[in-house]
Amino acid sequence: MARPNSEYPTELELQILKVLWDAEPMTVREVRESLAAGGRELAHTTVITMLGTMVDKEQVEKLEPTQGKAFRFSPLIGRDHVSRGMLGDLVDRVFDGSAEAVMLSLFDVAELDAEELAGLRKLLNKKMREAKS
Template identity: 85%
Template sequence: MARPNSVYPTELELQILKVLWAAEPMTVREVRETLAAGGRGLAHTTVITMLGTMVEKGQVEKLDPVQGKAFRFAPLIGREDVSKGMLGDLVDRVFDGSAEAVMLSLFDVADLDEDELKSLRKLLNKKMREARS
């Protein structure tokens, strides 16, 4: 039985989106080369197929060639929207909607240095002030 389509990008779709978010628009060749430079070597046809699927899903758009015959692709969904959606889904499914449980788990698995902890404290204090207003 086929896996149902997810509203969120798959692992490979997310890698491609990250490439496009960093420097868009890009041709298939540019996407493939950037993925390969990051350690994810894929066949040219695989990248073509993935980008076509992502166009169908509304994740990227196919732009007309500027010169020559190479189409370019640009993201239609933003990094922030994707990250908020995926994180919200994770919080709901794994932590039953508990932000506190997420934070406790984060402290258990992440190696946070003193600067990161100070930054998190500032963010928490800001959120507390906002909640009081």
């Protein structure tokens, strides 16, 4: 039985999106080379197939070639949209919607330095002021 389509990108789709977010539009070759530079070696045909699937899922668009015959691809969904959706899904499914549980877990698994903790304190203070308004 086939796995149902997720509304969120798969691991490989997310890697491709990250490449495109950093330097769009890109050809299949450029995407493949960028993935390889990041340690993910894939066959050219695999990248073509993945980009085709992502076009079908409306995650990327296929642009007509400007020179030569190589199509270029550009993301249709933004980094913020994907990260918010995936994080919201994680919070709901793993932490039953509890932001507090997420933060406590974050403190358990992440090595935060004093500067990062100070930044988090500022964000929390800002959110507290907004909640009182």
